Amino acid sequence: MEAPVYTALAERWQDQAGLARLAERAERRLREHPHGDLTRWRDALSRLPPVEPSADLDRPDPRLGATAPDLQGLGETLMDLHPWRKGPLVLGGIRIDTEWRSDWKWERVTPYIDLGGARVLDIGCGNGYFGLRMLGAGAELVVGVDPTLLFVMQYLVCRHFGGDLPNYVLPLGIEDLPEGLGGWDAVFSMGVLYHRRNPMRHLRRLRRLLKTGGTLVLETLVLPISRPGDLLVPDGRYARMRNVWAIPGTDRLLGWVNEAGFENARLVDMRPTTTSEQRSTPWMTFESLEQALEPGDGSRTIEGLPAPVRAVIVATA
Numbered sequence: 001m002e003a004p005v006y007t008a009l010a011e012r013w014q015d016q017a018g019l020a021r022l023a024e025r026a027e028r029r030l031r032e033h034p035h036g037d038l039t040r041w042r043d044a045l046s047r048l049p050p051v052e053p054s055a056d057l058d059r060p061d062p063r064l065g066a067t068a069p070d071l072q073g074l075g076e077t078l079m080d081l082h083p084w085r086k087g088p089l090v091l092g093g094i095r096i097d098t099e100w101r102s103d104w105k106w107e108r109v110t111p112y113i114d115l116g117g118a119r120v121l122d123i124g125c126g127n128g129y130f131g132l133r134m135l136g137a138g139a140e141l142v143v144g145v146d147p148t149l150l151f152v153m154q155y156l157v158c159r160h161f162g163g164d165l166p167n168y169v170l171p172l173g174i175e176d177l178p179e180g181l182g183g184w185d186a187v188f189s190m191g192v193l194y195h196r197r198n199p200m201r202h203l204r205r206l207r208r209l210l211k212t213g214g215t216l217v218l219e220t221l222v223l224p225i226s227r228p229g230d231l232l233v234p235d236g237r238y239a240r241m242r243n244v245w246a247i248p249g250t251d252r253l254l255g256w257v258n259e260a261g262f263e264n265a266r267l268v269d270m271r272p273t274t275t276s277e278q279r280s281t282p283w284m285t286f287e288s289l290e291q292a293l294e295p296g297d298g299s300r301t302i303e304g305l306p307a308p309v310r311a312v313i314v315a316t317a
Contacts, residue, residue: 065161
């Protein structure tokens with residue numbers, strides 16, 4: 001853990017000068033982060049067993065590392081990094097059934113993109129699950145940013161078992177990205193837009209990060225299909241989440257994307273989030289979507305608002 005994590009990042013794309021500054025910023029944040037659980041998480045990382053690194057990525061549950069000799073002990077160590085939200089993953093022979101069936105979301109995206117040889121920036125990447133799937137789909141480099149330190153710790157577990165893969169999770173947010181960090185072949189922003197106070201500013205920043213002709217993949221909450229032009233601004237919480245600022249209808253969302261400077265914006269998937277896709281598991285034992293919905297009425301949140309519906313937009317810079 002004390003060894004530098006991101007020093008090799010700039011070498012992955014030597015023509016992108018901003019990556020060196022980004023790596024330095026990430027190293028400093030990881031080293032100086034004040035989170036109260038950091039010591040406990042570092043201890044868990046130090047107890048990971050030495051195994052032969054390996055990576056089998058083109059599968060719903062990416063498999064990293066040879067099977068550990070003490071699976072019970074490894075399972076207890078991995079639980080010290082609970083809750084596990086994005087997956088599923090197989091780490092050292094332990095299958096982690098995460099809160100989200102992120103593999104379902106990935107299958108909705110892949111028919112509409114080509115990542116062969118691509119350099120990808122993933123905003124709000126979580127523990128790097130989608131980055132592993134992107135590598136499995138042919139991406140050359142994936143750089144993810146997420147300010148939630150626990151997700152970075154989980155990424156370091158994946159790095160322990162998978163080896164030096166060109167998939168990175170940096171403890172940063174989009175606001176920490178240095179100017180001049182453009183030229184990406186694809187930028188993903190999944191599950192982020194509704195957390196931004198100014199959605200248009202976020203979309204315009206995504207546009208500046210892409211090269212001309214690059215691909216945006218945007219996944220976000222939207223209103224039900226019967227309300228395509230509406231905009232919901234929750235007064236308080238939404239589905240028990242505090243920081244949901246705006247949920248648009250699909251027409252309004254597509255208008256935002258076009259206004260931000262993208263072309264060929266298209267809605268490629270839209271569906272309600274179900275309690276089969278987001279739920280409590282032995283690896284995420286806290287309350288989940290079921291407890292955020294009105295009892296007996298899955299079409300409404302506990303606050304009486306329309307239940308979560310998610311859409312995927314693909315557009316060109």
